[in-house]
Every structure is written in structure tokens, then in C-alpha cells.
Amino acid sequence: MVRVHPDSPISGPLVSWGNAWLAGHTGLDAAVDRVERAGGPQIVAEPGAERPLRAVLAELRVEGMTALRLALPAAGDPLGLTGPAAFTMAAVDAGQAVTAVLPGRCVGLVPAPDRRGSSYAGIRWTAMDADPAPPDVPALAEAEHALTGAMRAAAEALAGVDGPPAGRPRLGGDEGLAPGYPARAHRVAALAARLAAVLAAAGERGVTSRQLATSGAALRELDRAVRRARVAAHNAVLEPRHAAGER
Template identity: 55%
Template sequence: MSYNGADTATALVAWGNAWLAGHVGLDEAVDAVEKASGPQILGAAPTTADEPPSAALLDEVTLRRGLGDLRVAGMTAFRLALPAPGDPLGLSGPPAFNRAALDAGAAVIVSLPDRALGLVPVEDRRGSSYVGVRWNSQDAAPGLPDVPTLAEADRQLTLAMRDATEALLTVDDVSGIPPEIADALADLRDPGRNDHPLAPGYPQRAHRVAALAGRLAVVVELARRLDAHGLTADQMHRRGDALRLLDGAIRRALVAACNSAFDPVP
């Protein structure tokens, strides 16, 4: 399996919140997270000589043990952060944690009674065959970040999808849309696909939004690989803008969906 920090963080938040809400057990949650990204451990983030270690997790432990310890410490929720350059989505500081999360493209914030703990995923390779994930822990700001509600993210994603689809269909060269992207666009119209990244207990709208965001992420990845041969500078600019806006809407949709586990049911 190939490592993807955003997918890894999404899985931990989704299944972690399902566990905290009582919809699944700890073993089921950890099995689901590790099925997506391989074996995982928690430990303190590396520090320099003049930096004190985080007060959070000083010992390296398995994901199962680490989550159990955090639950005993009063953990109440997981929050997802999917930052990008110029867009610290889901982050509220401090700067050291924000920088680490931005470098990784993803992070998880754990809510504790009197503080918050930031977990940043990094690929963990050992020897010739072991490939897993290490969660580097460090202190995070306890305040809630400025992120959209699920309803707002749903609307933004729908608008961005429409604009990006129009751009891809009208901007790309005369050879037309490659079959991989055509197939991915067709998948957007299949509401019956069971490919959402969330866990049991989430609102139905969250499942739908997360599934759509996941399919659109495939479209963005494929579109960015397209050869720009034959495109004018204006066409390249329009396509790039559409994909950047869609990428931002996708990240907001995933953050809003994952963080909606404890939203009141309307």
C-alpha cells in the first residue's frame, strides 16, 4: 500500500471518533486504521537540543496502547487538519505544530480536558520490509480552528465540482478528456458506491460528503498529471485555478465531515 498522510489522518479521526462515541470498540477501530495504512505507533516528535520534549507522549507505544492511554487521560474527541501552503485548514497553533502539520499535509488534534495534543503522521520504514506510520506527538493549541460546518462545506464542494468539471471539459486539448478522468467523473454520478472513508455513527450527510470528496480527489490527482501540450497560457491558468479551488473544497469537505461526529442531529 502507498503512504498517504491525509488518508491516514482521515482514518484515525473517523474511526477514533466512532470509538469514543461507542459505535465501535478500540480493537475494531485500530484494525480499521491500520488496514488503511499499515502498523502504527505513537511517540514524541523529534526535538532539537534547545527544545524541551513535548509533555504528551514521551515513550513510543503502539497505536492501540497510545489511544487507550489517551482515553484514560480524558480524551474526548479527534479533529482533522488538512493544511496546504497558504491555507492552515484545521490548525490553531502553536507555530511549531503548524509547521510540522503543513510539512506532512495532515494532522490530528486530540482534545483532552485541559490541553490539546497534536499528532503528525510520517511514513515509518524500518529494515527492508517494514512500512508503517509513526505519529509524532507535540503540544497543540486547545482552541477550535476556523473551519466550515458540514453544510457549508457541502455547498462549497458542489460549486467547486461544477466549476472544475466545466474547466476540464472545455479547457483541455482537442484530444479530449483521458479515459481515466472520464471514468472518475462518471463515478461522481454513482451515489450507490460504498467508498466513503468514514466509520459507523457519522451522520448520513457526512458519509455522502466524504465519499464525494474522495472521488473528486482522484479527479484532481489525475488531472494534475495531464500533459499540458497544446494548451495556451490562459487555458493552463484556468485549469490550474479550477483544480486549486477544487482541492481546497475537497480538504474542507473532509475536515467538516470527519469533525461532525459529535454535531447535534438536526
């Protein structure tokens, strides 16, 4: 499987704008337009057929889809997943996935680059059965607290690491959450995006393996906290209002 880079903004916008559409904050066409702005044309591969993402989302809503959940798993950390094994393995390999929540069942969507010729570049989502059990993911407040602590620990660890000047981190294409999310979710998502850029910049500074031995544990914990914060922010609409509320 050709992998979508885990820092790509593909799964996040599908969850964010898909949930905004489900909540009535935007229309289906506008939501899919924002997703395709991030990754190009989007299709969904199902057994025996490929269909546009727009058509699949409309059909899932007719079937009772209530929400979309983000998963950002890594080896040994299936964050946002509960199985089955085939979906988990595909999502870990891709570094990301989306779960559509329906009455009594879930549908998993795993992205991969879709390139056809020299001018077509989009995303091909593979639809798979997903376990309907809710994943064990942090609440938004918990994820924010852990992210702040990991950020401080990483800053202290990197303070003594010499290397070429880092410059200003490139923030990439993360445009933040869609309308309808609580203010705290917007804040956590924005901070996680900035820290992901910092982590990427740290890898570009020419830091040696000996220097990374000093700061590596803190950076790994920051990476874990960033992934958990992103998942918590994007899934905040599934939390009870008082838990994900304004603060």
C-alpha cells in the same frame, strides 16, 4: 521530515474510527485494526519513548479524550489548526494532522512514513502540544455547498481542455467514514474522495502549462473545497446534532 502523501488515507481513518470508538460504535482493537489496514503498523513518538498507537489512545481516553479532529492544511491555509507554531509547521509540512481533544488541552499527532528494513512499512505519529482553541473550519452544510459549486466551476473550466483520455479515476484506499456519522457526512466524504481522484487524474492527463493557466484557478478552488469538505465530514461528530444531521 519524510512526508506522507496528503492523499493518503492515514489521518482520516484515525479520526473516523477513533471517534466511532469514543462514541461506543466499535471497540478499540477494531478501530486500530482499521487504521492499520490503511497504513500498516502505527506507533506514536513522545518525548523519550515510542509506543503503539493502541496504547496511546487508551491512555488518552483515560485522561478524558472526547474527540479526534482532522486537519488538512496547505501552505497559506492552516485548515483545522490553531497552533502553536511548531505543531502548525509540522502539520503543514505533512499535509495532514490529527488533534486529540482533552479537558483543557489538546494533543497533536503528525504522521510520517515509518520504514525499517525492506519488509516493515508503517506510520510514525509525532505527538506535540496543540492549542485547545477550536479551529475555524466550515460546518458540514457549508462545506457541501462550496464543494458542489467548486465542482461545477471546475467541470466548466476543464470542458475546453484537451488532453489524453482521463479514463476512470482511481479511488485509492479511502473506505469512507466509520459507523456513527450522520448520513450527510458519509455523502460529503464520498463525494470529496471521488473529486480528489478526479484532481489526481487531471494531473496525469498531460495537460500543458498553457492549458492549466485556463483551468488552474478552478482546480485550485476545487482542491481547497475538497480539503474543507473532508475536514467537515470527519469532524461532523463535533457539530451540534441539528447542524450535522440527516438531509
